[in-house]
Amino acid sequence: MKHSIKGLTFSTPVVAATALNRGRGSERFVASNGDLNASSKKDLLQQAAAFLTLASQTGAVPEAEAVSAEALAKAHKQMMTAATQDPTAHKELGEVMADELYQAANREGFARRFLAKQTLGQGQTPRVHMRMKNVTAAISTSATQTHTQLVRDNLYTPPEFYNQTRPFVEMKDIVTATGDVLEEKFVEATEGMGVQEDRTWRNLCLQTVGIDNDPVTFFGSMTASGLMNLRNQVSRWNLPVAYWLVANDIWNDIVGDSSFQQVIDPVSKHELLLTGQLGVIYGMTVISDAYRHPQHRVIDQGEMWCIADAVNHGMMTDRGGIESSPIDVSIEGIPGRGWHMVALLSMVVANSRSVVRGRRV
Numbered sequence: 001m002k003h004s005i006k007g008l009t010f011s012t013p014v015v016a017a018t019a020l021n022r023g024r025g026s027e028r029f030v031a032s033n034g035d036l037n038a039s040s041k042k043d044l045l046q047q048a049a050a051f052l053t054l055a056s057q058t059g060a061v062p063e064a065e066a067v068s069a070e071a072l073a074k075a076h077k078q079m080m081t082a083a084t085q086d087p088t089a090h091k092e093l094g095e096v097m098a099d100e101l102y103q104a105a106n107r108e109g110f111a112r113r114f115l116a117k118q119t120l121g122q123g124q125t126p127r128v129h130m131r132m133k134n135v136t137a138a139i140s141t142s143a144t145q146t147h148t149q150l151v152r153d154n155l156y157t158p159p160e161f162y163n164q165t166r167p168f169v170e171m172k173d174i175v176t177a178t179g180d181v182l183e184e185k186f187v188e189a190t191e192g193m194g195v196q197e198d199r200t201w202r203n204l205c206l207q208t209v210g211i212d213n214d215p216v217t218f219f220g221s222m223t224a225s226g227l228m229n230l231r232n233q234v235s236r237w238n239l240p241v242a243y244w245l246v247a248n249d250i251w252n253d254i255v256g257d258s259s260f261q262q263v264i265d266p267v268s269k270h271e272l273l274l275t276g277q278l279g280v281i282y283g284m285t286v287i288s289d290a291y292r293h294p295q296h297r298v299i300d301q302g303e304m305w306c307i308a309d310a311v312n313h314g315m316m317t318d319r320g321g322i323e324s325s326p327i328d329v330s331i332e333g334i335p336g337r338g339w340h341m342v343a344l345l346s347m348v349v350a351n352s353r354s355v356v357r358g359r360r361v
Helices: 041-058 069-085 087-108 110-114 171-176 181-208 224-235 248-256 258-263
Strands: 003-005 008-010 116-119 135-140 146-151 161-165 168-170 216-218 241-246 264-266 277-281 284-288 303-308 314-318 323-326 336-349 355-360
Touching: 041 248, 041 258, 041 264, 069 087, 069 171, 069 181, 069 336, 087 181, 087 323, 087 336, 110 181, 110 241, 110 314, 135 181, 146 181, 161 181, 168 171, 168 181, 171 336, 181 314, 181 336, 181 355, 216 224, 224 241, 224 258, 224 303, 224 355, 241 248, 248 258, 248 284, 248 355, 258 264
Parallel strands: 116 314, 216 355, 241 284
Antiparallel strands: 003 008, 135 146, 135 336, 161 336, 168 336, 241 303, 264 277, 277 284, 303 355, 314 336, 323 336
């Protein structure tokens, strides 16, 4: 995604996924049709694992979104210089970053994938229509605080809370840095906004553990039969199980187990892999955070979740974007440029039966 501020280009991606090579040879991971190069289903699973590992390390994206590291660093330096000289450019740069953060969260975020989403307008309040009465819901009261509540009616109004971050670059870093300070601050802002949404969702799910569905512990490698036992914790309540969220090391078990190779339909399109979608198994879409920067992963190694479809799982609301305001350095007391970014959200896992946690030890 590219934007311009007074003729300057802003773009977060750097490396095109189509340029990634397999091993030390010259063969590309991605063929001309956008599929991963693979000779069999087993090879496709292996290549997908290797591709995601490399993509997370390089920040690889689809080719249409890529820009060279040199051009990116040059454009970012120009934009930071403009922001130090012109209050309008300072304000616009923050708005562009906020827009990019919001689009990335909608494209890649777990919370926005697993929960039903509603955009609220002026005067509207969050309203969650419960599919079942007398169920235990997990509710967020802030970006980091959650609690459970027995909901006896079909309609629930969860509270809204602020999700916010303050990326700030000191003047001495702007004028002396040899690296891309704007890109560094964008990575920090991503963690403060989009990644925090996913952490909030995970905290809600942790609140449900043991209420209706018992956590399942696996010893040794994950197997297809073990997955069925985990899935049945949710499906026994007559809820459709839509997703299987796995840590990146669980994907290695899938690759190495022949029983998984017989029942999984793996994704071959690299664009889908770069959003964390790995395939379909037992009717569940397999999702992983293996494609993410290691600092932006929200689930632990060996962790996994089976999740019902969004209408049975829960809801998230927002106000249509992220608001960005320039930080007043006279109040901050430190020369530099920065922005206060905030989104007004609500988030609820409306039925503790809709999710179950598994863990491999």
